[in-house]
Amino acid sequence: MTSPDSLVLETTTGPDTLDAIQRTLDELWAAHDVDATVRMHMDLAVGEIGANIVEHSKEGGPVRLRMEVEVLPDAIRTTFLDDGHPAPVDLSTVTMPDELADRGRGLAIAHRVLDELSYRRDGQGNHWTLVRRRSA
Template identity: 40%
Template sequence: MGDGVSRVSLTGTAELTFVDQVLDALERLCRAADGISEEDRTFFSLAVSEIATNIVTHSGCEGDAEVTVIADLTVDDAALSARFQDDAAPVAVALEEAELPDELAESGRGLAIAKMALDQLSHEVNNGHIWTLVRKRR
């Protein structure tokens, strides 16, 4: 692609250390790009963190089977985007039903927070899961 597009791709195991690696790579990508607002960087990083953590938490590892995750992060003049693909056992996800739980709930906020922070959040099942996250630059 042309100027103004920066990308990074990471492959790892569905573990919390991989979430940290993705967030570190995203931070480097945002620092290297021109003119990303603090709001865009913060909200997109939050959404990436929530989805990546959900992948790790709900990957459904059976026995010693490892789940592999590929994270593709892109920053261009129009948007910040991420695509996560994993090879976990397929599970249906009802994104349209994701909403913030009661304030005393201990979990269940991740998808709702990501939806609020993004312009597009999609999930599909295809030999695992594919998550697409897009935040248009303000």
């Protein structure tokens, strides 16, 4: 469901997916007065989770992706659903990797800038929920 307070992106992942994700966020930001820090944190976290889905859900192969971003009275919530492989992640143990590490910062960054980051897997696929309160 799409309303003035939410937008949905449904796509098959490919080279333009991250641009489409950012365009969807930009469209929502243009329609709502959302604090710049909140927008920046959501842009960063959504981009990181979106990039992980594109890169890892089928070893870089295309997956069906649905993203919904909602402006709620007290928060911004983004949900992702994809039909890729299960994500082998335990979000309770996510930490920033060693400073010399080439990879592994995306989840830690998202976890740090969000008020909620959750993942579950069911018969439909991978479900990610990202929430950032609108107040500081």
